[in-house]
Amino acid sequence: MNTLVTGSLAHDPSTNNPPSAAEEAMERIGQLVDAAKAWAIVDGKPRSIADEHQAARVKDFLDQLRAEWKKCDDLRKAEKKPHDEAAAAVQAAWNPILSALTKCADLVKPIETDWLQREDRRLAQERQEREAAAERARQEAVALEQAALKAKDQGAAQIRAQAAADAAQQAARAAAAVPQRAQTRGSYGAAPARSLRTTWRAELDGADPQAILKATRHYRNAAELRDVLLTLANRDARTLKERAKIPGMKITSTKE
Amino acid sequence: MERSPFLAAFILDEPVDIDRVWLWQLRRISEKEYRFRCAEHEWAKQFAPEDPIANPTRPVDLTKIEVVLP
Numbered sequence: 001m002n003t004l005v006t007g008s009l010a011h012d013p014s015t016n017n018p019p020s021a022a023e024e025a026m027e028r029i030g031q032l033v034d035a036a037k038a039w040a041i042v043d044g045k046p047r048s049i050a051d052e053h054q055a056a057r058v059k060d061f062l063d064q065l066r067a068e069w070k071k072c073d074d075l076r077k078a079e080k081k082p083h084d085e086a087a088a089a090v091q092a093a094w095n096p097i098l099s100a101l102t103k104c105a106d107l108v109k110p111i112e113t114d115w116l117q118r119e120d121r122r123l124a125q126e127r128q129e130r131e132a133a134a135e136r137a138r139q140e141a142v143a144l145e146q147a148a149l150k151a152k153d154q155g156a157a158q159i160r161a162q163a164a165a166d167a168a169q170q171a172a173r174a175a176a177a178v179p180q181r182a183q184t185r186g187s188y189g190a191a192p193a194r195s196l197r198t199t200w201r202a203e204l205d206g207a208d209p210q211a212i213l214k215a216t217r218h219y220r221n222a223a224e225l226r227d228v229l230l231t232l233a234n235r236d237a238r239t240l241k242e243r244a245k246i247p248g249m250k251i252t253s254t255k256e
Numbered sequence: 257m258e259r260s261p262f263l264a265a266f267i268l269d270e271p272v273d274i275d276r277v278w279l280w281q282l283r284r285i286s287e288k289e290y291r292f293r294c295a296e297h298e299w300a301k302q303f304a305p306e307d308p309i310a311n312p313t314r315p316v317d318l319t320k321i322e323v324v325l326p
Contacts, residue, residue: 035323069316
């Protein structure tokens with residue numbers, strides 16, 4: 001029973017379309033899968049080769065699997081080739097066009113970036129000035145309020161204090177109204193507004209000779225660091241074999 | 257007239273050039289195994305004509321023969 005034939009690959013005999021090479025291969029692959037299971041497990045336990053004849057048979061089976069893999073891979077390549085060629089032709093037709101458009105944008109984008117950077121600086125300065133003015137107005141309002149409490153003509157003083165408080169509130173609103181970042185919006189509104197994007201990155205502190213050591217210590221629990229160390233150590237272990245002496249690494253070998 | 261002993265080579269009981277055995281030698285087998293292989297070849301010719309042992313001079317295409325079972 002071929003257990004690998006699934007809905008998507010199974011050939012539908014009700015249509016006139018001939019089965020694809022992959023569909024045709026499935027029956028044979030199913031037999032090989034069943035044989036592999038029979039080879040691997042016997043009476044619920046992993047099989048152990050008992051004699052030279054069985055060793056030769058298992059070698060033949062493995063050779064057969066390899067030959068079948070190569071045959072299927074060759075068929076896959078042959079089936080994929082026209083698609084690759086068609087895809088390459090599409091790429092060849094469109095890439096120069098896309099590249100020209102990208103270069104055009106690269107040529108003009110710095111002008112927009114320069115404007116946004118200048119606008120960002122201007123807005124930051126304006127915000128700073130308005131915040132300072134708002135703070136001055138707030139302090140003035142507080143002072144007038146306190147003065148009104150002691151004034152002889154409390155009515156007039158309270159009016160002045162209220163006016164100062166209103167002015168301080170208005171100044172605070174004006175400071176808050178300054179945009180946080182500059183934006184360019186097209187006149188047609190066809191695309192979203194653009195503003196400068198802040199990106200953050202790290203680099204090794206060149207002035208600190210212990211920088212690598214400190215960073216490694218900081219990231220000692222990161223799985224990625226372990227992977228990098230294993231890659232480097234495995235490279236040395238493959239080259240130096242039993243002569244490899246790597247601090248913190250145990251060098252072992254397996255035959256399979 | 258009695259002849260002196262001489263070296264001869266046979267593949268599946270057919271005499272062949274001695275160099276073919278001498279130069280292609282892979283693994284020494286006993287006469288008993290040789291006889292078994294010859295019998296296996298005869299059996300395969302009759303009952304499993306696509307088995308490589310039935311056609312020992314034809315290149316083996318592992319993708320065309322029966323799946324090798326334990």
